[in-house]
Amino acid sequence: xxxxxxxxxxxxxxxxxxxxLRDWDIRLQTVNRPWRKSGDIxxxxxxxxxxxxxxxxxxxxxxxxxxxxxxxLHLKLYDMDQTIERxxxxxxxxxxxxxRRAMAYEDFMRILEGTVHDLTKCFxxxxxxxRTLSFGRLQRAVDEELGDA
Numbered sequence: 001x002x003x004x005x006x007x008x009x010x011x012x013x014x015x016x017x018x019x020x021l022r023d024w025d026i027r028l029q030t031v032n033r034p035w036r037k038s039g040d041i042x043x044x045x046x047x048x049x050x051x052x053x054x055x056x057x058x059x060x061x062x063x064x065x066x067x068x069x070x071x072x073l074h075l076k077l078y079d080m081d082q083t084i085e086r087x088x089x090x091x092x093x094x095x096x097x098x099x100r101r102a103m104a105y106e107d108f109m110r111i112l113e114g115t116v117h118d119l120t121k122c123f124x125x126x127x128x129x130x131r132t133l134s135f136g137r138l139q140r141a142v143d144e145e146l147g148d149a
Contacts (some may be wrong), residue, residue: 003056041071
C-alpha cells in the first residue's frame, strides 16, 4: 500500500469531491503502531468535521484508494447508520448483551459493511486509479491456515 502522505491527501481530496462531501472538513491521520483496523473514520456531525485514520503500520488493506473510498462512504451514510442504531436501541434497549438487540445490531452492521464494500468496488471501477481490489485480510487468513504466514 502506498503510504506517502501527499498521495493519501490527494486521494482524499479526489474522493471527497467525487462523493460530494465538499462541505465537510476532513483531516487525514496516519496510525503507525499496532492497530487491528486498516482504517476508520471519526465523525463530528454537528461541526461537519471528520478524521480519516489510515493504518500504515500493518494494514490488512493493500489498496489505499479502496480504503479511502470505503471510509468516506461511511461518512456519506452516517446519518442513516445513526438513525438505524437509534431505532435498534429504541426497540431492543441499550443493553448490548441483550440477545435480540445484539442480533439486530450484528445483522445491521453486516449489511452496512457489505453495502459499503460493494459501493466502494463500484466507485473504484468507475474512477479509481488503482482498481486492483485488496484481498489483504482474506489472504492473511488463507496464509495462516496454510502455514505461509
